Amino acid sequence: MRLEGKTAIITGGASGFGAGIARKFAAEGAQVMIVDLNHDGAMGMAEELGAGAFGHVADVSSATAVAQTVQVALQVFGEVDILVNNAGITHLPQAMEDVDEAEFDRVFAVNCKSVYLFARALAPLMKARHQGAILNLASTAGVSPRPRLSWYNASKGWMNTATKAMAVELAPHGVRVNALNPVAGETPLLASFMGEDTPE
Numbered sequence: 001m002r003l004e005g006k007t008a009i010i011t012g013g014a015s016g017f018g019a020g021i022a023r024k025f026a027a028e029g030a031q032v033m034i035v036d037l038n039h040d041g042a043m044g045m046a047e048e049l050g051a052g053a054f055g056h057v058a059d060v061s062s063a064t065a066v067a068q069t070v071q072v073a074l075q076v077f078g079e080v081d082i083l084v085n086n087a088g089i090t091h092l093p094q095a096m097e098d099v100d101e102a103e104f105d106r107v108f109a110v111n112c113k114s115v116y117l118f119a120r121a122l123a124p125l126m127k128a129r130h131q132g133a134i135l136n137l138a139s140t141a142g143v144s145p146r147p148r149l150s151w152y153n154a155s156k157g158w159m160n161t162a163t164k165a166m167a168v169e170l171a172p173h174g175v176r177v178n179a180l181n182p183v184a185g186e187t188p189l190l191a192s193f194m195g196e197d198t199p200e
Contacts, residue, residue, distance in 0.1 A: 004029030012087030014041030
């Protein structure tokens, strides 16, 4: 019960790492808001976790949707103690010049802009309370870039730099900011990196 009495927003919380984080947070006593584009996934995860959890559908790359998400969280929780910026997407492995502009824009909107939007909404509230924690899900792709994933790699490198910048700016206000850099996991993004599962 290390998170007893704490509240958390977890983006991309319906599947993959987000779902794992949500389960662990709930097991440790936190109330969690599962934010995802996938309505059935978000509601299903909230139902699985039971009391203290609820699902919310939002596009984390939309300023309007993020503002509304935070407003709902405050109405339900009163305060937000923890933000987990987990939502992320990738482009398929391909030569950097073959990734079209719309796909590039979407990767940076979801992987980067969402972090800015949630910080803009929540950082002032955390600073005012002189407490809070922000956890950003980056990737080893941002530390050791993988061929043919250039723009995804860059978005996760951005996440690591943003985390360091956020951390030094918010530390004097009692707010901690950290990043996790997973290698790979059994998540919906895995097939996008590796292709479909085969014995090979």
